[in-house]
Amino acid sequence: MLRISNIKIFEDISDEEIFLVALKKNKINQKDVISWHISKKSIDARKKDNVHYNYSIDIELKNEDKYKNLTKVKDFDFPKIEINATFNKRPVIIGAGPGGLFAAITLIQNGIKPIIIEQGQPVEERKQSVDNFLNNGNLNVFSNVQFGEGGAGTFSDGKLTTGINSPFCKKVLETFVNFGAPKQILYIAKPHIGTDNLIHIIKNIREYIIKNGGTFYFNTKAIDFKIENNKVKSIICQKVTDSSVINEIETDSIILAIGHSSRDTFTKLYEKGFLLERKNFSVGVRIEHLQEQINHSQYGTITKLHLPPAEYKLAYHSPTGRSCYTFCMCPGGVVMASSSEKNTIVTNGMSKFSRNGKNANSAVLVNVTPDDFEGNSPLARY
Template structure:
């Protein structure tokens, strides 16, 4: 019978198989369940494994997640949005024998990438094909980080299916699983073709402009082309940036709640500096790769937290806006994480009730205000498409040095950067809290605050500031039956994996009704 061994420590210059041979001399096949790096200062860096080992002559029972099909229903569920929630809802439907219809305002991933490159290189924004809109959604297409804090039985299924469509196998066991922007572009088309071949009808360049209702019952959608699609089951998975859909829902009386979220800036260091902080004298060891970090500082008096988010080792800082009058920054990294830079969002928690009270759209208004102010500052400084940036020490000082602002060093952004007073763009309470957090981080990670680090703005799309409130049991809108808010845009997920799991959960709830 197979046995599971946890917390197996392997020094970086040793091999797992050698250790296993010593532990279980006559073992059969084995598989890694979990792998992480422990680089705490009390000892030299080493790998920590959990493995399942079969006895000699046995085989391992590796789950394939074969799903039972149901009788084909008369009505096809409709899914709005091809981010992780929408794609995995569609995948679950077709694997269970349920045909469905999927709508995306942007293009397929090939055409989408052309629009993104035009924006990064020339500043020409395609409002339908950018880092947030288009096939794959925001997080899935821009980076492919799969870290999640949720506990869901659907996580192994999500990882299994991503690997089936071309993601690296190690995402199933690494503690910080990551597909990479370069590889995710190969995964998405394979997933799309599987959906189309198994009963999913996909409409690209087709924005859903109206959710159709009869009283308080959802009956379908209408697209920008005037075409109506009828169904009593509509999954709304439009992502964290679809303000037009949020406004439409408000207009037709769907219940919305203001939601706490986070905003701030993105910090960029030399990856070599982060490696030295985390790995010390082992920083150039070939087995360790690009180091990451996770930092947080909570103020017990105010309840306001500052924390790192979406850390991208060996990555790039991206311009990720969706409107022509604003600037947004984000981060990404390719599979090999071989950029010489490391970046991460440094964001402040925004308590909706304390800051906005009963104004459901207060967070969304603040988001737009900061994004438009960032672009105005760039234009006022003589820029066009560049991201606003500031030397880290200048930001912490509150004012530039007596000799004027420090020069920006060359960075990773394909859009370039221009020197801007980010400490003046943010509201003063946010600037102060980020400054406090950065100084605290430097005490925890000595060397985090250095002159060759710089900040970019504005990191404003960490999550949607509005929640489309749903019933905990039925997963439908609490005011409109048949409308299923899903994923990050509805306020029920915080990343790729959690959004995918949410889409699956909703698909299964609809399948219960169809049966």
Template sequence: MLRINELKLPLDHPETALRAAVLARLGIPDADLIDMSVFKRSYDARKKSAIMLIYSIDAEVRNEAAVLARHAKDQYIGPSPDTGYKFVDAAPPAAGTPRPIVVGTGPCGLFVALILAQMGLNPLVLERGKVVRERTVDTFGFWRKRKLDTESNVQFGEGGAGTFSDGKLYSQIKDKKHYGRKVLTEFVKSGAPEEIMYVSKPHIGTFRLVKMVEQMRAEITALGGEIRFQTRVEDIMVSEENGVRQVTGVRLAGGEEIATRHLAIAIGHSARDTFQMLYERGVYVEAKPFSIGFRVEHPQSLIDVCRFGPNAGNKLLGAADYKIVHHASNGRSVYSFCMCPGGTVVAASSEEGRVVTNGMSQYSRAERNANSAIVVEITPADFPSQHPLAGIDLQRELESRAYVLGGSNYDAPGQLMGDFVAGRPSTAFGSVTPSFKPAVHLTDLAPSLPDYAITALREAFVAFDKQIKGYFKEDAVLTGVETRTSSPIRIKRNDDDYQSLNTRGLFPAGEGAGYAGGIMSAAVDGIRVAEAMALAMAAR
């Protein structure tokens, strides 16, 4: 099998044109092309009136060695790499070794558990929240009735925070072992559309993610794993062995103790009580940067035209996204984050008396608004103290401000973009109707974030109009606040064995531990951690 990269065709090309282009590129007759498949399809929209599709094609040809030799100097033609997943070569654990425990059922935790189960290691998975369908009922109940369940919401429950998101399945992580291909393969096996295997920016959407999570749970249990819901880990047990701290088990909220020497902490970025517990137990934790800002809503039709011009609405292109950044004059970087085409802004609170936003899309991306977080990067130097958990304190302060500004009833504070830049409160919506539920309360957002963030955002919104014409729209809606862009801490681990710097048997994993951001990177980290756990269990 050989691969051809950078094969370009017009957006509206006929189906037959792709095979013809492959034949022309390789310089072979039709009879010599035995089979072909699309490995990746992306697009180049820099020239809006002449958008090009860009293909990577895997082709089976006669006399492959001769064809490759003939194109030896062509950097875009070569052998197809082997992207199949290979399980790590780990011996079975010694008799009597307690089974591994995985805490959390977000993308990372699910893949830790899945790989361990596929290797026959019978993991026990502990999830503080509810099964995904019950969790969905609770989450929609909060949006409609303002009734918050602090253990079952956008942040907590089966599937993790990614369940209520755009379901993006692409990442910029380095992936030499093609773990991302394993993730996509398992997702398709669990019901995801097959197109996620080849489109350049695959996504799934909330409702499809629900079904996939259920299928993955079924496979884990069928392979010998066990998953317990509404089971919160209240403490970890640690003993000293030969001068080294070693995990020996967990204690649940109900008092039950479960022994293990291999514990994956795959909690999300909002498990603040667990962060506190780990810190108090002496696990090495450090503060890390994250970002703060607002959700911004524009008409999706405006973004489509800005990005695709006369090709807006083309089914192959779908709803347009964007990625923008501005380096403000006060030294702060402002950028778009978790952009949701054709989506909604959602209430993502997990603590009483606090308001926080997130973005979500269904697979169709058919809602009237585009939304994205526009955020300002902050570092531990901006936190209220040098304590490792000080970033959590800042998040809580900003979310509490938002709660009060919104009316102290879980409505979110909002403001029109023009009013925000001009420094005046908003009193009425314009052409953009906000999607946030329960509701958006118009006000002045300036008190919701630190002054340096407000200054940088005001400058950025005007500057972004140079990158996307029409972006600075007077009645675009800003909804506050966005504070959960990533974990405010990192549970440091070794680079080689993925175990905590100072606690053997503890495997910090995924987004909450500070090693991922988004579904794909979290799932890939889960695979890596599962392999490390299997190797550690095999050690004598």
């Protein structure tokens, strides 16, 4: 394939028309085209009198040699994870957030059939528990905005951006598309899925895992671990809907994918002698403002394009090493209560795929280091 880059688009036209603009600009005969697709789409709003989309198109051509001005697209080698370990017992994954679900997909692709334990509900039932909390204030401490199938980001913006540069990023995006995410996440500069789409995608991932031999135990919490000679023997689980139901699952391998908020499980692991380390994190508040003001500030008023709700990112790095920055901006989203523990307040932002709400919000955070806490305990709370 060859790549046509830097296609500037100043008005709302269809993908087909953009393709024709690209052909014309590069003097490509349409009869030579075998196939094409958009490979990148971003907005350039640096100059308010010149706001435009910037596209790249990958194109397969007969007589490729005729078009020497175009660059060849390197074949992308999808990274493979090969698991060479032998398992005497089925491996157990604790947690059905993105970490746990992607671990399960990877095991299955290597012919291994994991058991997945999740304290929360399947995502459809979890949605009802979240609605019940938001509408009536009834918090289910096991299944809420942070806990349950799909994990902490399910009721969020579904942002898929990251600062790391790894071939696995593309693999993650492709996996989401295979399970029903909009194809545009493969090429837009700042892709997001939206809560409304995520719920269906998570359900599709679960169905794939079950169809291929994986087993889910929902409403089931790992409460203890049996360890002999420094090796895991079994996991003790409790049904959260009936605390008298206790099960023991024998296994010799556990993948802990419990996220960052499962304080009771971290305490249990610490008591059992697992090594826990303190790490940096960030803490802050949510701010909310009119989306229209952000659009105005980012895009100006001259452009004729119907652009998507605008985003922003602000950062201040003080010479003392402390930074303050905005994070997880939700264009056209809502601020919502996101507690997972009783008598605590947690707020987050959430958007639908369309991001068509009146307001925008974002987190304003400051970084916190282990030195900000008294003592050395990895479980210190203040």
